Amino acid sequence: MTVHGDAGSAVWTRRCLLALLSVLPVFRSARGDSATVEISRFEFAPAELEIPAGSTVTFVNLDLAPHTATGDAFDTGTLRKDESKEIAFPIAGEFAYLCKFHRHMTGRIAVL
Amino acid sequence: MSRTILASLALAAMMAAGCTGPANAQDSGKLNDLEVAHAAYVAGDIDIRNAHLALALSDDRAVREFAELMIRDHEAVNDAALALLKKLKAEPQDNAFSQSLLKGARDNWTKMAQLSGAAFDKSYAANELAYHQTVNKVVSEAFIPNVENAELKTLLGSALDTFQAHEKHAEKMVADIGS
């Protein structure tokens, strides 16, 4: 990696860590919590959620209509009634999302 | 001919004419549970067929997205209705109200199939808004208060949540496209 300067090395190290985290789910969830967001009556509940980095959030759809929780960084895909999808949030940040079918349905997850 | 059937026909005639005025939902509430299940299924199926017509005739992105939403959501609601009927070992009962809904829809399809481009899109948007307004009024004021089976009542409540979301979405589509 001689082509990299200090900044490049730092980026590389961070990338490696993230890559490592992403392939080590057990390690990742060991320090986080788990939370649930229910999709009911065309709303995400809770619509605003704060979780520590390394947590997982399970989105569960209780409506007859199919929904999604879709953000820039994650996507549950289509969730039919009573289907759920667990999403990991290894990195701190703000994650806004919406249902791509019903765009008035919005939510936000703050990963601390 | 009973007063109920006449009122149902009058309501369906209003819907067929694309009237957005208040339907007399009270009078369509004398159906039994299996007739309500049939009518609710037919109402959803009509909107699925409206949507297929839109996908065949419209190039507008908002119209096509709305049509895809109608197919996805109404199929989910109707699948749940069929699953409930199967569980209850019950057959939905055809009735004059379902028939008049279908008659109105067929007349509407004949009219809509003649249109194209912006004229079709505006007509589809306006019709979807009026249709959801009317169906939501009937479901909330007649079907839900009158059905006796608790599971059917719950299903209709969940269906109404869906149709009300569609009504809001249709309002936005009408505002975007113009009428």
Ligand SMILES: [Cu+2]
């Ligand atoms: Cu949705």
